[in-house]
Amino acid sequence: MENPSLLPAFTRRAITVLMLFATGLVTNVLAATSSGWDIAKIDGHEYVSVESMKQFYNFTKISRSGSSIILENAKIEMKLNAGGNECLMNNVKFVFSNPVAMIGDKAYVSRVDLAKLIDPVLRPNFIQNAGDFRTVVIDPGHGGKDPGATNSLGNESDYNLKVAGLVRTQLQLKGFKVIMTRDSDIYLSLQERVNLANAVKESAIYVSIHFNSGSRAARGIETFTLSPPGVAHYGSDWKATDNQTRVGNEHDSANIALATSVHGSILRRLGKNTFDRGIKRARFSVLSGVTHPAILLEGGFLTHPYEARLIENPDYQKAIAGGIVDAIGKYRFAVSPKPAPATQN
Ligand SMILES: [Zn+2]
Secondary structure, eight states: OOOGGGTTOOOOOEEEOTHHHHHTOOOEEEOOOOSOOOEEEETTEEEEEHHHHHHHTTOOEEEEETTEEEEEOSSOEEEEEBTOOEEEETTEEEEOSSOBEEETTEEEEEHHHIIIIIHHHHOGGGSTTOSOOOEEEEEEOOBTTBOOSBOSSOBHHHHHHHHHHHHHHHHHHTTOEEEESOSSSOOOOHHHHHHHHHTOOSSEEEEEEEEEOOOTTOOSEEEEEEOOTTOOOTTSOOOGGGGSOOGGGGGHHHHHHHHHHHHHHHHHHHGGGOOEEEEEEEOOHHHHHOSSOEEEEEEEETTSHHHHHHHHSHHHHHHHHHHHHHHHHHHHHHHSOOOOOTTOO
């Protein structure tokens, strides 16, 4: 089986766990099961039981404590919360499109979260034609007449450009071709950014770099990928147009795998100097319109008094840039097809 969208038939296949790249424990494991998926319909959505996920992804144990549900094996720990939208995989936070549901004492995860989030994160090497890129489009958000978020220390547009410049230098040293949507303080519309990216005809990925604004208490990093069809923009009510497939949905699996790699890598670089706000779904126009796998990173809040000073610090900027660069290399390896293990049956 290539994808849980083909549920319930599945076979014994080698799987690679992207999260393990985070810890350097790159391993193939066998999904050893021959039973089908346990599917239920809840509030109009299809759900699959956590028990059948345990079998398919070869988790060795499910433990429950209050509303907390933990699936684990030697390499990965997945924490879910009954009724909640947050999922932690190896301590990286993902925001599900639908809350974890309960039928009696059985927990269920929505099929869109299984097919569009859990599966590509756990099995990135099943993502088709994603690993053959050498080109990275870096999009420093805002610029020119649009400074983005501002505070007394500086403008978001300048911080975006600084981090983007560091990313470009490091990627070029690693042999990547880098295309910047802007490399000076100029204004570009969102559509111009999309057009620049889509003029790149070779395989590429697209990383948009931003810093955030919010209340004085809001802090931390978050990474956005395009909402799959049927899923609303983060924090917005669902609308009928959310069912429409966008250009960027062609790369749903690659989008979430790229976001996982970048988000996890930056979290590890920043350590206690950040807070994990999670990997979220959005319908930003650059994510909707770009023909390459695409993510949008928010690297911290200019409106938080302490984080604002961190963002001004070149070490913080280097940590974000280094995290992005590391993550791109790991992502490319993770989504490249691997030879099947000789012992596979
Ligand atoms: Zn911004």
